[in-house]
Amino acid sequence: MTKKYDAIIIGAGVIGSPIAYELSKMGYKTLTVDKLADAGEGSTAGSCAIVRAHYSTADGVAMAYEGFKYWLDWENYLDHVKDEKGLARYMNTGSLLLKSQGHDWKKVKRNYDEIGVKYEELTIEKIKEMVPVADLHEFWPVRRPEDPKFYDEPTKTLEGAIFCPEGGYVNDPTLSAHNIMRAAEAKGATFLFNAEVVDIRTKDGRTAGITLKDGTQFDAPIVVNVGGPHSFKINKMAPGVWEGCNIKTKSLRHEVMYCPSPEGYDYLNDGYHMSDGDVGCYVRPEVGNTFLIGSEDPACDPREWVDPDDFYAGKGGPGKDNVLTDAQWKAQCYRFGKRVPTLPVPNQPKGVVDLYDCSDDWIPVYDKSDLPGFYMAVGTSGNQYKNAPVVGRMMAELIDACEKGLDHDKEPFQYKFKYIDRSTDVGFFSRKRQINRNSSFSVNG
Amino acid sequence: MQIYVCVKHVPDSAAYIRIIDNRHIDENITFLLNPYDEHALTEAVRVRDMHPGSEVIAVCLGKEDAEKTIRSAMAMGADRGILILTETGHDSIETALILKTAIEEDGVPGLIFTGKESIDDQGMQTLFRLGALFDFPVVTNVARLEILAEKALADAEFSGGVVKTYEMSLPCVIGAGKGLNTPKYPTVRDVMRSRKSPVKTLLLPDLKIPPAQARMEVVELIPHLQKRQPVEISGTDSDIAQKIVQILKDEAKVI
Numbered sequence: 123m124t125k126k127y128d129a130i131i132i133g134a135g136v137i138g139s140p141i142a143y144e145l146s147k148m149g150y151k152t153l154t155v156d157k158l159a160d161a162g163e164g165s166t167a168g169s170c171a172i173v174r175a176h177y178s179t180a181d182g183v184a185m186a187y188e189g190f191k192y193w194l195d196w197e198n199y200l201d202h203v204k205d206e207k208g209l210a211r212y213m214n215t216g217s218l219l220l221k222s223q224g225h226d227w228k229k230v231k232r233n234y235d236e237i238g239v240k241y242e243e244l245t246i247e248k249i250k251e252m253v254p255v256a257d258l259h260e261f262w263p264v265r266r267p268e269d270p271k272f273y274d275e276p277t278k279t280l281e282g283a284i285f286c287p288e289g290g291y292v293n294d295p296t297l298s299a300h301n302i303m304r305a306a307e308a309k310g311a312t313f314l315f316n317a318e319v320v321d322i323r324t325k326d327g328r329t330a331g332i333t334l335k336d337g338t339q340f341d342a343p344i345v346v347n348v349g350g351p352h353s354f355k356i357n358k359m360a361p362g363v364w365e366g367c368n369i370k371t372k373s374l375r376h377e378v379m380y381c382p383s384p385e386g387y388d389y390l391n392d393g394y395h396m397s398d399g400d401v402g403c404y405v406r407p408e409v410g411n412t413f414l415i416g417s418e419d420p421a422c423d424p425r426e427w428v429d430p431d432d433f434y435a436g437k438g439g440p441g442k443d444n445v446l447t448d449a450q451w452k453a454q455c456y457r458f459g460k461r462v463p464t465l466p467v468p469n470q471p472k473g474v475v476d477l478y479d480c481s482d483d484w485i486p487v488y489d490k491s492d493l494p495g496f497y498m499a500v501g502t503s504g505n506q507y508k509n510a511p512v513v514g515r516m517m518a519e520l521i522d523a524c525e526k527g528l529d530h531d532k533e534p535f536q537y538k539f540k541y542i543d544r545s546t547d548v549g550f551f552s553r554k555r556q557i558n559r560n561s562s563f564s565v566n567g
Numbered sequence: 568m569q570i571y572v573c574v575k576h577v578p579d580s581a582a583y584i585r586i587i588d589n590r591h592i593d594e595n596i597t598f599l600l601n602p603y604d605e606h607a608l609t610e611a612v613r614v615r616d617m618h619p620g621s622e623v624i625a626v627c628l629g630k631e632d633a634e635k636t637i638r639s640a641m642a643m644g645a646d647r648g649i650l651i652l653t654e655t656g657h658d659s660i661e662t663a664l665i666l667k668t669a670i671e672e673d674g675v676p677g678l679i680f681t682g683k684e685s686i687d688d689q690g691m692q693t694l695f696r697l698g699a700l701f702d703f704p705v706v707t708n709v710a711r712l713e714i715l716a717e718k719a720l721a722d723a724e725f726s727g728g729v730v731k732t733y734e735m736s737l738p739c740v741i742g743a744g745k746g747l748n749t750p751k752y753p754t755v756r757d758v759m760r761s762r763k764s765p766v767k768t769l770l771l772p773d774l775k776i777p778p779a780q781a782r783m784e785v786v787e788l789i790p791h792l793q794k795r796q797p798v799e800i801s802g803t804d805s806d807i808a809q810k811i812v813q814i815l816k817d818e819a820k821v822i
Binding site: 463 | 579581583595596598599600635750751753755758759
């Protein structure tokens with residue numbers, strides 16, 4: 123006999139797990155399915171897990187700042203659940219946003235003021251004191267090493283930086299999703315792994331359940347798509363859902379590099395998370411005293427939109443599969459090597475290649491759909507990890523309100539944050555929105 | 568002293584290696600400086616810096632793309648490079664002949680470095696053949712090197728933790744092992760400098776290499792699929808730690 127649930131969540135990553143957790147706390151009987159073997163093993167595992175507040179929209183800043191409070195209060199958030207794997211740790215390094223032409227930092231500052239984010243403005247001298255290995259010349263515009271101008275000597279210096287003492291990263295993103303899974307299970311949630319969804323079933327014009335690859339069916343009047351890079355494929359399985367989205371998602375290949383810290387500099391213990399639009403990179407410390415160097419997706423870099431199944435199967439060839447490329451390794455390491463001139467760059471690329479579930483305007487879609495009972499938390503675009511616990515609560519309340527009769531498309535749900543005194547209009551994340559031109563159209567969100 | 572470092576342009580070990588026509592690999596992947604050669608270069612640069620007036624010359628046999636590996640070698644400190652252009656693969660007999668000819672054409676070697684092996688063919692023969700052609704002594708898997716006025720002292724590592732110290736006349740051939748040093752990776756400044764360093768390109772026919780008396784040929788490439796059987800280690804933290812140590816000691820034999 124087909125098992126019945128109140129809600130099925132597709133995807134046990136760092137966004138799916140908190141949705142299951144919050145729905146379970148609200149009394150829903152949930153089943154979370156994932157095609158992989160355990161929680162957080164999909165694109166969550168490849169996340170840099172950075173916790174920072176600078177976003178190009180006030181709502182983006184508000185959500186990130188709210189999220190920060192959850193990471194600080196992790197054990198309480200999990201209701202002190204035991205996880206046999208231990209707990210993920212939030213590392214509060216502080217976060218530096220260099221003032222450069224690569225970031226609309228004035229807009230970020232206005233957003234900080236509006237939301238009440240704690241920050242201070244730093245002079246070049248102060249940055250140099252905090253990051254003694256940094257060369258604070260301006261290197262703008264961002265170029266690729268193949269471009270002869272890449273090696274031009276800089277003539278100007280940067281203006282300074284905005285420093286948030288509250289910011290950092292979570293040391294193990296996979297573990298954080300696993301923690302939330304254990305917390306959800308303690309509230310009655312069920313998780314099923316190695317379970318690939320192949321169909322979203324409907325009955326009488328609304329969601330009825332899912333079918334797995336092995337033919338197993340589960341019934342539920344609510345299905346939530348949190349499929350990460352596979353989200354567009356899942357939306358296409360549900361009748362009318364893909365067609366009903368004005369904002370679509372697709373999967374974007376992204377490389378993150380590990381470079382050893384210069385000799386004598388203890389980046390792991392003394393370093394800050396830093397967003398450096400001037401060289402198109404963001405960095406945070408990683409174990410082994412290395413710099414984790416991510417790309418802010420400058421316009422000169424190619425964007426590889428790939429099929430997630432082919433990608434994870436290692437198909438598609440260089441630049442399209444899950445192996446680092448020499449060209450991008452050099453691009454990111456050499457760019458950051460300008461900021462830290464003593465940075466040693468090994469010959470063999472080392473790092474992580476994974477996928478962003480990227481929306482048309484790089485802002486996520488947290489919404490219902492045109493199919494009653496089908497919801498989505500998709501298009502997280504490489505920048506929503508930090509918001510995961512907030513999204514879990516917000517999606518659960520949105521789903522509950524819609525199931526109780528709210529027409530969210532007409533009267534957008536207003537989500538009241540738990541920690542900061544502010545509500546957010548969830549309609550901001552609507553699938554029906556026009557492309558948000560205020561977005562940075564990058565991982566910065 | 569002219570210090571020659573023979574470097575090889577090899578596939579990135581992290582790449583997906585695909586065999587085509589049963590004898591070659593699909594070369595549309597990242598190629599880079601052979602990792603053991605990084606130790607050779609770092610040591611060569613150290614020796615050069617201790618012997619004023621010396622220079623380090625990176626020598627590589629390969630296709631045009633191999634210039635990238637020469638540039639990597641120069642970013643790590645080589646003063647200049649020699650690329651011997653070839654479109655085909657060569658066995659270690661031919662490779663040693665070609666390297667010897669190119670080195671002799673360029674100068675007088677005071678010391679020759681190679682990595683102890685290349686990570687693609689893993690033949691571990693070229694350095695010995697090169698030494699034989701020059702009539703130089705050869706020690707491989709070197710973990711410590713001292714260059715004195717007339718001789719070299721080299722510690723070579725063997726399995727089971729045995730270390731033998733050799734005294735060699737100069738010039739000699741040194742096969743660098745992992746224990747020799749920590750490779751000194753280049754900074755962007757080093758990369759910028761290396762872009763301007765000279766690379767001499769030699770065409771193989773111009774070297775008039777005498778035909779080799781013997782040859783080896785790859786008849787077939789077959790993927791070696793390792794069967795892995797995961798075993799769960801359970802128990803208390805202390806039990807798990809002890810079992811891991813035991814496995815590393817008795818099965819992996821790495822500690």
